[in-house]
Amino acid sequence: xxxxxxxxxxxxxxxxxxxxxxxYVLRDDLALNGxxxxxxxxxxxxxxxxxxxxxxxxCMVPVMLLEGREITTIEGLGTIDEPGPLQQAFIELQAxxxxxxxxGMMMSAHALLRRNARPSDAEIREALATNLCRxxxxxxxxxxxxxxxxxxxxxxxxxxxxxxxx
Amino acid sequence: xxAFRVVIVFAAAIILAAGAxxxxxxxxxxxxxxxxxxxxxAPELVAKGAxxxxxxxxxxxxxxxxxxxxxxxxxxxxxxGTIYSTNITPDRETGIGGWSEEAFxxxxxxxxxxxxxxxxxxxxxxxxxxxxxxxNRALYAFLMTRAAVKxxxxxxxxxxxxxxxxxxxxxxxxxxxxxxxxxxxxxSEAWTRGRYLVEGLGHCGACHTPRNAFGAEDRDQYxxxxxxxxxxxxxxxxxxxxxxxxxxxSLAFYLRNGWHEFHGVSRGPMAEVTGNLSGLPDSDIMAIxxxxxxxxxxxxxxxxxxxxxxxxxxxxxxxxQAADSQSSPVSASGGSPGEAIYLxxxxxxxxxxxxxxxxxxxxxLSTAVNAPNPxxxxxxxxxxxxxxxxxxxxxxxxxxxxxxxxQVADVLAYMxxxxxxxxxxxxxVELIANTRSGAHKVTIRPSDGIERAPHNVxxxxx
Numbered sequence: 001x002x003x004x005x006x007x008x009x010x011x012x013x014x015x016x017x018x019x020x021x022x023x024y025v026l027r028d029d030l031a032l033n034g035x036x037x038x039x040x041x042x043x044x045x046x047x048x049x050x051x052x053x054x055x056x057x058x059c060m061v062p063v064m065l066l067e068g069r070e071i072t073t074i075e076g077l078g079t080i081d082e083p084g085p086l087q088q089a090f091i092e093l094q095a096x097x098x099x100x101x102x103x104g105m106m107m108s109a110h111a112l113l114r115r116n117a118r119p120s121d122a123e124i125r126e127a128l129a130t131n132l133c134r135x136x137x138x139x140x141x142x143x144x145x146x147x148x149x150x151x152x153x154x155x156x157x158x159x160x161x162x163x164x165x166x
Numbered sequence: 167x168x169a170f171r172v173v174i175v176f177a178a179a180i181i182l183a184a185g186a187x188x189x190x191x192x193x194x195x196x197x198x199x200x201x202x203x204x205x206x207x208a209p210e211l212v213a214k215g216a217x218x219x220x221x222x223x224x225x226x227x228x229x230x231x232x233x234x235x236x237x238x239x240x241x242x243x244x245x246x247g248t249i250y251s252t253n254i255t256p257d258r259e260t261g262i263g264g265w266s267e268e269a270f271x272x273x274x275x276x277x278x279x280x281x282x283x284x285x286x287x288x289x290x291x292x293x294x295x296x297x298x299x300x301x302n303r304a305l306y307a308f309l310m311t312r313a314a315v316k317x318x319x320x321x322x323x324x325x326x327x328x329x330x331x332x333x334x335x336x337x338x339x340x341x342x343x344x345x346x347x348x349x350x351x352x353x354s355e356a357w358t359r360g361r362y363l364v365e366g367l368g369h370c371g372a373c374h375t376p377r378n379a380f381g382a383e384d385r386d387q388y389x390x391x392x393x394x395x396x397x398x399x400x401x402x403x404x405x406x407x408x409x410x411x412x413x414x415x416s417l418a419f420y421l422r423n424g425w426h427e428f429h430g431v432s433r434g435p436m437a438e439v440t441g442n443l444s445g446l447p448d449s450d451i452m453a454i455x456x457x458x459x460x461x462x463x464x465x466x467x468x469x470x471x472x473x474x475x476x477x478x479x480x481x482x483x484x485x486x487q488a489a490d491s492q493s494s495p496v497s498a499s500g501g502s503p504g505e506a507i508y509l510x511x512x513x514x515x516x517x518x519x520x521x522x523x524x525x526x527x528x529x530x531l532s533t534a535v536n537a538p539n540p541x542x543x544x545x546x547x548x549x550x551x552x553x554x555x556x557x558x559x560x561x562x563x564x565x566x567x568x569x570x571x572x573q574v575a576d577v578l579a580y581m582x583x584x585x586x587x588x589x590x591x592x593x594x595v596e597l598i599a600n601t602r603s604g605a606h607k608v609t610i611r612p613s614d615g616i617e618r619a620p621h622n623v624x625x626x627x628x
Contacts, residue, residue, distance in 0.1 A: 019510035041515060042563045043524075054567035062510035065568050129553050130561070 003063050007032065008076030018064035023047045025063050026073060034074035034103045038132075045131030048104035049073050055111040057130070074103040077110060085151035086110055086144075095144035097135035105131045109145045117149050117156075191335035193282040196272065198264035203256035203314060207307035215308025218301055220445040222294075222367040224309075225616065226438050227251045237261075237315040242288050243607065244381060247324035249288045257314040270306045271299060276344065277334075284334035286322075287342075287381060295344050296366035341382035356449075360457025363450060370458070373399035373435065389461055391538075396601075396608030397434035398541045400533055404463050407536035407588075410473045410480075411465040418455035422448070424614025425523035428480065428531050431560045431613040433551055434542065441615040476530060504580030507573060511565070523560040523613070529585040536586045540578055540594065544601050545608050547574055554612035561612075571598045 005012045007030060014029050026032045026049070035058050038046035042060040049058045050072040078084030083091060086106050096102045105128060112119055112127035119127070124145050133141065219225070228236045228251045238253035238261075253261040262270070262280070269280040277291030278284055285291065297305075327333060338344075347365060350358065364370050373394040375383040384390075391401035406412065410428040412420075420426040424440035432440040443451060465473065501509070516526035529535050534542045550564030569577070575594035582590055600606040 018506065041518070041520070043561060051567060056567060057563050060511065060514070060563055061568055062507070064506065064510060065573075129555075130563070 003067060005063065005066055005071060006069065007071045008073060009070075014063065016063055019062045021059050022049065022061045022063055022066060022071070023058035026058060032073050032075050035107075036100055036103060038100070038104075043132075044101070044104075045108065045128075046101050046104040048107040048131065050107050050111050053111060053114055055108045055127070055130075072107070072110070074106055077106065085155060086113070086148040089144045089148035089151055090141075093140050093144040093147055095137055095140040097137045101131060101133045101135075102141075105133065105141055109148065113145070113149055113152060117153050119145070119149065121146075187332070187335070190339065191284070191332035193276075193278045193284070195282040196266060196269040196280050198280070199266040199269075200264070202266055203258060203263040203310060205310060207311055211304050211307040212311050214301075215304035215306070217445050218305050218367055219308050220442040221363060221450075222305070222369070223439055223442050224254065225442070226435065227288075228254050233317070234313065234315045236309065236312055237317040239317060239319045241320075244288060246328050246381065247322065249286055249322050249324070250319040251288075252319050253315065253317050254309055255312050255315040255317075256310045257316050260316050260318045261314060262309065263314055267303060267306050270309075271302050274302050274305075277338065277342070284331045284338070286331075286334065287337065290369040290372045292342055292383065293366055293369035293372060295342075296347055296362065298346070301367070337380060337382070341380065354456070356453045356456045357460060359450065360453035360455070360460075363454050364457050368454065370402070374402050389458075394435040396541070396606060397436075397545060398537060398539050399436070400537060402458055403461050406462055406533070407538075408533045409531050409536065410476050411469060412459060412462060414452070414455045414459050417459055418448075418452045421451050421454060423523075425560065427522045428477075430527035430532065431523045431551070433546065433613045434611070435609065437611055437613050438616050480528060480531060502576065502580055503573070504576030504578070505584075507569070507577050508580050511568075512577065515562075526562070529581055532585065535581055536588055538588075540582075540591045540597065541601070541606075543578055543581070544574065544594075544598050545610075547577070548598070548602055549608065549610045551613050552610065554615045557615070559612045559615060566602060571595050571602065574598045 001016070001018055003014050003016060003018060005014055005025070007026070012030060014025050016025050016029060023035055023037060026035055027037070035049050036046040037059065038044035040059050042057045045057065047057055047059040048055050050056070051061070051066065052070050074087075078087045086109060090096060090102065090106065095105075108128050108131050109124070112124065116123065121142060124142055128141070128145075225235055227240055227242065228238050230237070230239050233239065234255070236254045238251045240251045242249045242251060255261040256263040258264050265273075265280050272278055273280070273285065273289075274291065274294045274297055276295070277287065277289060322329070347361065350361075353361075371383050371389060373392050374389050375385075376387050376390055376392045378384045389401065389403040390405055392399045400406065400408075402412075408429060410416075412429070416426050416428060420429055420432070421440055421443050424437065425431040431437075464470075512526070516529060518525055520526075534540075534546075546562060547569070548564060548566040551560060551562040552564075553559055553561045565574070572595060575598055578594055579590060582588065597606070601608060
């Protein structure tokens, strides 16, 4: 069956069983390998993507529920040459160790920062409660998300003050 | 002259009635005890009090989530208006720092505060009146040794004339049965202990018994199912809808561990109850199970037969044959919309290969699917079970961003039809919309745990 999905702003026609989890379609049909298969059970968060502004676990969501909805994956946050503020901050603060959980972490953070550019640590922890990291880089992840919030705010200012790059 | 006599008699009657009411309603103030908060208590007494406070689940109502334990201020919505819980830390000004033990005993026993004002029965003194003086002493020792927190609870927001507390004397006259329970010598020691724990501090009936128009527990429908914090508290008498009826062993296991393979995980306000009960000894947990199952009684032969079949299907190693964590979605072409969503989004966990408590409960075993009111499933589908802070817990993803009201209703209607022999639920879409919008307020919290005070410290706070 053909289903139309909007991923990172582009429309796609996908020929898939409507019960197929979004994650499989992203990786197998659209070659968007950023979202990771971790547990396949909605327990680890490495498959997190954003649907209409909210973080959801793509391994749990059948594509039948996503017709016409805005899906954003980590590939939609920036490119290798032009990383977005979240990616920039994660690189700057070296928040990844093995990196497997990081796309999911970033997508949960992306959903949070969209509604709240200056979240408290408690709010970040709450938003990322469903994302597990086995390497234990949580403190750097927290720092990177705070930094990304700063970068986003700086980018949205009309004229950033000179000499205050940090 | 005749008219004058009538007036006299009338006036006398009013004065007499007023006098009688005054006599009924008036309670003396117990003087403040300046040194109460500085008193020293034996550590064993405090430890016992900690257990009792956990049993009483005091922290649940007397703490705003995220604020210091027992500092009060939690809004308790009632049909009569909003009542705010009080600060029961030993702060002299805003808490119970000036309360003598006598004042505390009287509050538990009679529902009257130190100043002599009647307390609203949101404070379940209809149960706490059963608590022994000895246990109240331990509770008092525990509370008076917590950290004093200065926190003034907001004013209650009640309809007139309920703001006039002496009226509560009339409520008590009608609905309050004061004092310890009559001993029942025909029963076992465990049953007697269980009854004391359940009827007294445990105050299980406060949620599990429906309330009448005056907000009092309806004793004719004892344990017939009630409501708490936007969740249904299931019937725990003969009307229990558990597909495999509870027995002493399964109930004790559930209360001890917060889950059971035939019943699933504790959630909503019950999650705090099982979380709190972890402080109690096994013998007390078993006693509670003994007493509650005696109220449930033996299941009817039909129910027993059906349960035996379910046991055969779901007991022991039925999951061991295919221990593969990969979810394998099942496609349902031609089925109802609810069936298609259920099979693709729900079945991978709820008919999956993982055991309780971390796997989804098979709905053939679900009380929720068989309950008269679908509220609990609506709550869990929309809001999920969030992970507990800093410890392993059963989780479920929230579906509120993925499913429309109609889609949730479709899934629930399908589940009701497939997994239950009860009548279809009515008014699903409206109930789901009201739950989603917050018109029906629901507290969302992790399974099996205490999430009130910061860092899950629960009753150990202070």
